[in-house]
Structures are given as structure tokens and as C-alpha cells.
Amino acid sequence: MKRGSELAFDAIQRTIGEIILIGEHVIPRYQRPYAWDEENVFDLWNDLKDNPEGHFLGNMVVHPSGSDSWDLVDGQQRLTTVLIAIRAIKDAYEKIGEKGRAQGLFNYLQRVDLSGDPTFRLKYRTESGFLHLSLFSEPESKIRQTNPKSNADKAQYSAYKIFARNIEAEVDKSRGPDVETIDAIRDRFIRSTVVYVRVDDRQDAFRIFETLNDRGKSLNQVDLVKNQVISSIPVTAAQEEERLWVKSVSQIESISWSKVKVEDFLGYLWNSTSHQQDDEIVAVNRIRRSVDAYMRSKANAEQGARDFIRLFSETAEIFKEFDECLASPNGKHWADLVPAERWRPDRYASVDHSLYGCLVPGSNLPLNLLFSLLRNYIHGTRRTLSNARLVDFLRAIENLQFRWSISQRPSTSTIRRAYRRAAYSVDSASTANDIVKALQQFKRDANSLMPTDAQFKDGLKKLTYFTQRPQDVHRVRHTLERIEEFWGSSRLSRNQVVTLEHIEPQGAKSINSNQNFWVGKLGNLMLLPMEVNSALPSAFSGKAPKLAQWANSKDLILQKQIEVGAWGNAVANRRMEELLDAAISVWPKVMTI
Template sequence: MPRYQRRYAWESQNIKDFWNDITNTSDPHFFGSMVTSGAAAAPREVIDGQQRLTTAIIALSVLRDLYAEIGSAPRVTGINEYLEYNDRDGHRNHRLRNKDVSAASRLNDNVLLEKKQRATSPGYDSEALESQAYKTFETLVRDELSGTNDATAQLDNIRDAILETEVVYINVEDRKNAFTIFETLNDRGKSLTVMDLVKNLLFAEIASSDEDSSERAWSDILEKLDDLTFEGMTPDFFLYYAWNSRHHPGHASTDLIEQARLRRSIADQIATSTDRDVSAQDLIGGLSIDAKILAGLNRTLTSNGSADTWRELATAWRRDDYEDISSRLYGILVAGSLQPLPLLLSLMRAYLRERAGISRKTLLKFLTVTESFQFRWSIAQKPSTSTIRRLYRQAAASVSAGSSKPDFEAALSSFVAAADRIDASNAQFRDGISRLAYSKTRAKDTFKIRYILTRIEESYQSTTLNLSRQLSLEHLQGLEGRSEATARNSWIFKIGNLALLPPEVNADLPKEFADKCAELSNWVNAEDETLIDAISSKVWNSEQSNERLSDIVQRALQLWPRIQV
């Protein structure tokens, strides 16, 4: 099983469908076609069939363990012959071998080890899909056994149904032809994604002598994508953002390359190269860089803008170089939109490269403008449109094509001019802030509210709060017995009624505002005049909250000004 294969992906319903296929008919189940590549006498590379072969191995492992449970040692030995074999030196080897070490470990530790060994294995992961598939199949088999007096015979029937499954194997020595056949025949299991199709396209061009490093790079890409926490991020969306972050000769910089056209665009680029092998390897290398940068952006978001997230990628990392950069990146990402990703990928790629890269000064200008534009757009709740997607695509392509200070400054000027034409108005931004609410039904607003209050606190001359940590949001007027759906209570959930506090302080605050005042006075900024006056009088109501909301809006308009040419 090559490294570039996607992770095992069958879920409970897929396993149940397979179970029904093998148990609800007296005829052999047709498992479909499987495509392999390689000489007939050598181990074959699995091009198509990874998910189904892995599932069959999992099912047989369940039967092996149940045979062992009822004391049928000969049948355990028989099943093991389908899972392992002795090579010519007498060493035991798995029949299905994953070249990717993590995939091999997941299958071994969660499935192939005998049950008593698996329970104590440090690599056992009950949440891994391999483990979940094992549990689902085990439950189905145990349910089947509960109604029989002859467990051995019933297990034999299930075993035979699996082993008598019919498969059409297509082996092609030429890998490129194997991938072509794979795409033509793949109509079972999980549908091919755009990422799958591009993988097939690229590896079909790479000579077998060059494939190892590219396989490792592709496996690393998939692992990094699995670890991302961006909402809605999939390998296909990664490919969309990464490809649209680059300049492509023959494509207009304003021409968004939609997902349906990605494979064709990549194929066209390879077709025009003088060395298709090298071109495919270079493309994989480029995607590997983009996956690393995307992982860095993800860590920037989850760490509240920590500069440490770029230590692994920067060849000469210094905290003071990356603190402002990470802060601006966080401000762009915290609003929850993925639209700016092509530009962010292009900018960070240009900054991290050793030659002909963008300067820190120009990068910060670009990020500051982008943050103000994107944050205003998101807060104003303006929709994702082709206009804003083209704006980011054009800027990303220009930065990607740049190699000198004038190039990058021209890209920035063009971006500012285009953003100015569609920027959210101050009235839209103001209304958006006024609509923000911190409640159980508005969880996504929490990050935006905390960021606005944090940036405002940073803008004050001094603060008693440690802004490098994640602070809690405190409802100054408590929520007890008040419904968000009631109009007269709406102000309680709005930003005017919220304050930043250390989590440990917030946890011990009394419920009533008057009782909170002594502790609040230790943390509320002296420049937060409306709240300071309320603490002094120990009185807080909707009028004061709305007045403070107006103060917050005015500060926000200064911190996130409208784009101007």
C-alpha cells in the first residue's frame, strides 16, 4: 500500500453495508474491481482497492479473535494464513503492507495484534477508524452468534462468505495506465475526490525510481491536513486554496480556478513542461510547502496568535520578527472566514523563502490592510461572493509572481484599490458589532467578541490584564433566569455587557453586579469610562450597556479603519 493513499476512511455505515452484502445472499458477494501495478512475481502496488482490502483484513481479524475466544486453535491458524505469511527466510510478514509507517502502525496496533496484546499496546487508539471498524464488525458478528447454539459453524459461514467474495483483479505493469484504469473503474466505496484524481495524475507521471520522496511528501501532506481544525477544511478545499494561491502562466490572475477545473489546470501545466516527471515532483513539493504553511496558520489561530507557531518553518526565526505577523494573521483568521487563505498562503510563502522574498515591512502592510478589510467584511456579515474570492485570488497570484520590492508593492497597491471599492461601510461595520452576541446559540461570535475587546484593551495606555493568555468573557449583568429570545433581555448578551477577566477571577465572581464591583475594579481599564462610572455607583442597566457599546464601536472604527487608496 503506497504512502500516497488516503487514510482508512470507512465508517460504521460502510461496514454495515458490507456485512449486509455478505450475509443476506447465498451467492458470493462481488467486491468489485481492484487495480494493482507491478510485475506479476513481485509485491504489487495497490492503486485501487485499499479501503476494501483493509476492511477485509479487519473482518478476518475479528473472526480470528472470536475463534480464539471459543478455543478453536486450528481455525485461528487458518485465518492467520490470510493475514500473514512466512517469507523465504522464515520471517512472518503481513500480507497487506503499508509503506506509510503511521498507517502500518494503526492497522497493526488496532487490528492485527491479537486481542490480549492489543489491549496493552501503547499504540492502541480506540478512536481510530480502524478500531471503530473492528468494533462495528465485532458487534455485528456477536449479534449473529447470540441466536445460535453452534458458534463455530456460524463463524465458519461468515468466514467463508468473506473468503469466497469475488474480485476482478486488474494488474498493469505501467503505473500511468493503472491510474487511468482506476479512474475509469472506480465506482464503489467512497467516491474519488479531486485530491484523489490529482494524486493519480501526478504519480502517473513520476518514474518508479523517483517515487519514494514524492510518496513521503504526499503522505506528509495528508497527515497535516488530518490535523487541521479549520471548520469545513477538506483535502479538496486545501487543493483549491493552494492552487489559487499561485501564479499560473496561461491563467489570468483574476481567473478563479474552481474545484471542477483543478485537475485540468494541473494536467495542463504538466503537459506544457519539458520534463513531466520533474514537473509532477515539483508540484507535489509545492503542495507540501503549502500544507506546512496552512498548518502554521492553523496553529496561529488555535494559539491566539502565538509567534512560536512559525519556529518550525522559519530558517532564522526570531520572536520579535513574528509577533506582529502572527497577531495580524490571527486577526484575519479569527473572524472564521477561509476566503483570505490563498493570499495568506502566497504571502507567507514569499516571506519564508530565502531568495527574492517579500520584506517584513511590506508583509506587515499587506497583513494589516487584509485584517482590517476581512474583519470588517466578516463583522458586517457580508456574504462570500465571487468578487471577494477573485480579489484574494488576484492578490495571491501577483504576490506569487513577484520577485522584487516593486513587484510586491504593486501587488499591495492593486489589492488596496480593489478592496476599497467593495469594503464594508462604517455603518455596516457598526451594525455588525451591535449584532454580536455571546450565548449558547451564538458560539461563533465568542471569538470575534473576545478579539475586539482584546484589541481595544491593547489600544489603552496600560492594562492589568495578561493579554497573552486567553481571557474569559464575563456578563456584567448576569444571565440567571433570562432568555435570549426575550427582546428586553437582548442587551445582556451583547458586547456592551461583556468584559474581559482572567478565567480564575471570572469563575469566582458573585452573580449580582453590585457584588462584583470590588473585584471588577481590579481589572477594568480606567479608559473604559462608562463601566468605571457604573462600578463607582454599583449600578448597571441597559442604558449604560448601550452607551458602552457605542464607545466600543467608536474604538473599533479606529482600530479597523475603512480601506483607503
């Protein structure tokens, strides 16, 4: 046992076999689910095969959580994988009738505790899942009949199958007795070594983990921050916070609108707050230190930790709703998230209508400002942000981001700085007037960043929509919807289900032919109710009377061609210019402050 700076720990290199037999290891609630992919599993197999005398697996950090029980702070993925391999080796012994050896390995999966009850060597503090109910319990035949549901369960089952196939292949290739080959595989796993670090309590275990893993890389920031905040809450009182953390991470990873990694989300989250001394952007690899400074600034570090986890949870829930907004921007999906005293369907319908325009570009750049605005509006205690002001802010964000993304401008420090400054101001606002000032400053920053009209038009000309190539569908639809609003007198209602109609039909035209590409451009597209679109004839002359019922009166070129019953590439190009002229008014280069 070593002591220094009030930190007591024991670190010794041990075989994984010795460690498993110590007692039971417990995976806490806050740990991420099992996530090793096939490449990780193959790498472990090959590393052990190349080093049969004892491959070094790295560090494991634990702290006591009961009699013969140890909580895993670091090493759960590796230990889980080794135990899955041991199960596959046990099954290989049973296939050749070596029941004694199989029973010997079963002792590495389960044991009898001091009360005489069977228990697992590796346990989750949450409910048992596929690992326990199948891999560590069922006969091999039943394991292979199961249908894992979660990603973690599927990854565990995949690891099991990889080990089973590799063991079988190695046995088939071996010229010696099968039992000796399997013995060698078994020994490679149980003789692999780790530096096993045992610490007296959870907080010290987190400190050791941080020392071992903090190299200033963003990859580790989420785990480091998680350990930092969880360790500030007494172990007996942290169950709700641990549950919230796991739920939030799962929500973030399930978002389909934008594949934001949890580490990136943490960056956008922290840069959506005013918990720092100034509004400078906090780099991801410095967030842990910034969070630590924030918690130490509180009179009670435990309360600071709880506040951070609540912030993390509230923001993850907001982020989750972005998928729903893109799918159906009617505001209804916010009902379960918004406190009952703040819920009004009409207000959130207007929020969704404006938020949709911010999400359509598919850019992560505005995330910190969107998080700050929506958190303030939904959960803010000062009530500084009205519905009308929120919608104004969202429209300003859309104006900048839609122009920026359509013009295919890259992320720059200047635009990131504009979003960060606005997010900081919104989060720190104490009055409604502070919000007004934040919006005015954001518009000034945005106006200085706006791409030119020519750049914006060039970007719009590149948008296409084909059934076989739908990636621009949201941008195209939104462009036409906003132009409809700008023109006024639209015959389409906001709540109507509309689809994109190719005025000149796609038909059997190849989208890979340059001469057909105009068919997918804006000039050849219009919005129609779904039931109308599905019943239209193909030829323009045949469908013109029906189009006349829905075409906007300001859509002058289309209106004229409907009258004459003729349509073609040249006309579609002229209509394109008409739409582009409207677009630069919808998304002006200079916003009124």
C-alpha cells in the same frame, strides 16, 4: 494482456479469496490511512449478507513491486476491511473448537515466503501498526486488551468489533450447527468479487486508476493529483515525496481552526499560486488538469512533480500554524518552520498580531491570499515582501473579512475573485513594487465590497459571550482589543494574559431569557488581566475601584459609571453605541490606497 496507446494491463473478475492468496499486497506510503467508519463496515456486512453467492466489491488496481508482491493503487480500504473480517471469522471458529478451519483462514492473513519466513498477506510500506501487531498477530484476548491510538488504528479496531458482534449475533439466531453458520459467513467474504486490474508499472497503474475514477467530481481530485505527481517520480526515488504527502494530509486533517477537507485545501492551495495562464479561479474539479498542464510546461516533469509536493508541504505547514496563532498570537510558534536565516521573533510577533485578525472571523475565503503571502514571506527566493508590507496586507485582509463576516454576508463570486486576483499577483511578483501594486488593487477591490457601517454595526450588536456559549469569544475579544489599540493609552500590555469580564456578572442568570441577554453583549464586556478578573467581587459598586485601574480613559461611559458606582442595562446599551462608533473607525468602510 491488452495493449492500446502503449498501456498494457490485465483485467479479470476474481474472488477476493483468490486475490489474497496470490502473494502479498503492499500499501504504498502515499496512500491515505485506513478511514472506513462504522457505516461503511455495516454496509459491507449487509451487502454480503444480501448477496451470499458473490457480491461485487468494485475495482482493484495493482502493479508489481517484487516477487509475488503487488502495490495497491486502488482498493486498499476494501481489502483491509475484508481481511479484518476474516480475522474475526477465524476467532469465531476458534471459540467453537474448529482449529482446522481457523488455521485455514490464518493462511489468508499470513503466509510463508520463498525463504521460509512468515510474512503478512497485506503489508504497509511504512512501519507496522495496529493492523499487523495486533489484528493479524495476537490472540483474540490480547486484541481486546489493546488501546489503539491513531484514528486509523481505532477505525480498524472498530471494524473488528463490528464483525465479531455480527458473527456472534448471526450464530445465536441460526437454527443450524454453529460451524455451518460460520462457514456461510466465511464464504460470503472470500467469494465476493472484484475486477482485478494488474498493470506492468506504477505510472500505468495510476493512469488506469484515473480512468476508472475521474468523473469530474471534487471528491476524487486529491487522489488523482497525488497519483499524477507521484507517478512522475521514479519509484526508487519517491520515498521522501511520499512521506511528505502523507505528513501534509495528516496536518491538514488535524486543523481545528477550520474544518477544511483535503479536497478544499487543494483548491485554496492551487488558487494561491500563479501556475496558471491567468488569475481566473480554478474550480476544484479542474485542478488535476491544471496541475498536469503546469507539470508539462516544465522541461523536466519529475522536477515539476517534486516542486508541486514541496509547495503542498510548505502550504500545509503554514496552515497548521493557524491553530497556534489563534491560541497564542506571539509569533514564537513559527520558529521551527521558518528558515534560520529568516527568523526574527519581533517580526513574527507582528505577523501573528495581524494574522490573528484575519483568522478570527473563522472564514475560509481569505485562505488562498494568506497562503500566497505567508509562503512568499517565509520561503520566497525573490525577497519581494517586507515585514511592513506583509503586515499592511494582513490588516487590509482583516478589514474586509472582519466587516464581511460580522455583517453575516455570504460567500460570493465577487469576493472570491478579489482574493484570487491578489493571491495570483503576490505569487507572481518579481519586485517589491509588484507587491505594492497588488496591495493597492486588493484595497480597491475590497473598498467596492465593504458592507455599510449600518450592516457592520448590526452584526457587532449580535455578538455575545457567555461562559456557557463561547462561540463568539475570539470575535468579541478581538473587537475589544482593537478598540483599545485605536483609543490608545491602554493599561493592558500586548503580552499580558487577558480575559473577558462581564461588568454585570452572569451569576445565576439564565442566558435563555431575553431580559438577561444584554449581559453577554459588547456593551457589558471589558478586558482585564486574568489575575485581576479572578479576584473581583460580583457587585459593580464593590469592583468599580479595581475596574478604574484598567478601564481605558477613552471609555467615557464606563469611566463615568465607575465614578457614580452604578451600572445597568440602559448604560450598557449606551456604551455599546460608543464601542460601535469606535469600531467603524478601526475597520473603516474605505481603506486609504
